[in-house]
Amino acid sequence: MIQLSQVSKVVQRHPFHLVDPSPWPFVASLAAFTCTIGGVMYMHAYANGQFVLTCGFSILFISMFVWWRDVVRESTFEGHHTGIVQQGLRYGVILFIVSEILFFFAFFWAFFHSSLAPAIEIGSIWPPKGISVLNPWEIPFLNTLILLLSGCTVTWCHHAIVANFRSQAILSLSLTVVLAILFSSLQVYEYKMADFRLSDGIYGSTFYMATGFHGFHVFIGTVSLFICLIRLIQYQLTQQHHFGFESAAWYWHFVDVVWLFLFVSIYWWGGL
Missing domain, CATH: 1.20.120.80 (Cytochrome c oxidase, subunit III, four-helix bundle)
Structure with a gap:
């Protein structure tokens, strides 16, 4: 017997897109915070400041890529962008x-x-x-x-x-x-x-x-x-x-x- 919650997930009766839980906003916020800390360290000539800044930018770039990938999939292949x-x-x-x-x-x-x-x-x-x-x-x-x-x-x-x-x-x-x-x-x-x-x-x-x-x-x-x-x-x-x-x-x-x-x-x- 099909649960009512399962039916509501299969049959969408509204034009809005309720996105699935995603880790990328959290990861991107941590990466942006790392960029800020690394930038301050680098500008004030602290040790490893450039390394922290590079790591922050790298994580931010990767999170941007996978987040955009999910949005493109939702738009192009899943038809959520009404x-x-x-x-x-x-x-x-x-x-x-x-x-x-x-x-x-x-x-x-x-x-x-x-x-x-x-x-x-x-x-x-x-x-x-x-x-x-x-x-x-x-x-x-x-x-x-x-x-x-x-x-x-x-x-x-x-x-x-x-x-x-x-x-x-x-x-x-x-x-x-x-x-x-x-x-x-x-x-x-x-x-x-x-x-x-x-x-x-x-x-x-x-x-x-x-x-x-x-x-x-x-x-x-x-x-x-x-x-x-x-x-x-x-x-x-x-x-x-x-x-x-x-x-x-x-x-x-x-x-x-x-x-x-x-x-x-x-x-x-x-x-x-």
């Missing part, structure tokens, strides 16, 4: 992007607090004496063009998916991933060529925290778009169901807009 579920996911992504905006708001606040009224300890001038700032019209401006072009290609991909132009969608998303990798490579090169470091006073702290945190967002966005590219090649993104790509595209446009503020305020105005 219209109402997708609407809830959209609200969640919007709230997540708003929280990231507040992160960058704090970094910009710190930058303008120090630059608009420089303390007497740094000579009451900005940039502080002894800091050789980067030329904004070299690598930063090139990176600006690259990131804006990647925003165009990811929009092209979105329209191609909606219009069911598969070859155009694959081409445009591949170009977006290549441009994202090029941006990150140029930023790493820029960091190596810079004459100041994170430990060089308030300028180095605000510069590397703002641009480095943005660079981390570029890395996360690149991974997201690359996974979307793999799913697109495997016919997992359709005209009606492509929210995974849509959320990655929203995130990428957010990264574009933040970089414009970084370029104008920190690279250009901050280096005058």
Whole structure:
């Protein structure tokens, strides 16, 4: 005789997705906490700080991979992402992007607090004496063009998916991933060529925290778009169901807009 609880599990009479218990939120939170501890240890030159930071990032990356794998399976193969579920996911992504905006708001606040009224300890001038700032019209401006072009290609991909132009969608998303990798490579090169470091006073702290945190967002966005590219090649993104790509595209446009503020305020105005 079939129990009533078993029948209710087999026959779902609502459009919502009640997710099964998962260990990945707990593992990801521990990994994020490990990253925080490791980052503080590394920045203050504690022993094994870099090792703790690397371990935290590794566990976080693995938990992201297996968590996304479960979400993709629920969406593509189990059919749990109904219209109402997708609407809830959209609200969640919007709230997540708003929280990231507040992160960058704090970094910009710190930058303008120090630059608009420089303390007497740094000579009451900005940039502080002894800091050789980067030329904004070299690598930063090139990176600006690259990131804006990647925003165009990811929009092209979105329209191609909606219009069911598969070859155009694959081409445009591949170009977006290549441009994202090029941006990150140029930023790493820029960091190596810079004459100041994170430990060089308030300028180095605000510069590397703002641009480095943005660079981390570029890395996360690149991974997201690359996974979307793999799913697109495997016919997992359709005209009606492509929210995974849509959320990655929203995130990428957010990264574009933040970089414009970084370029104008920190690279250009901050280096005058």
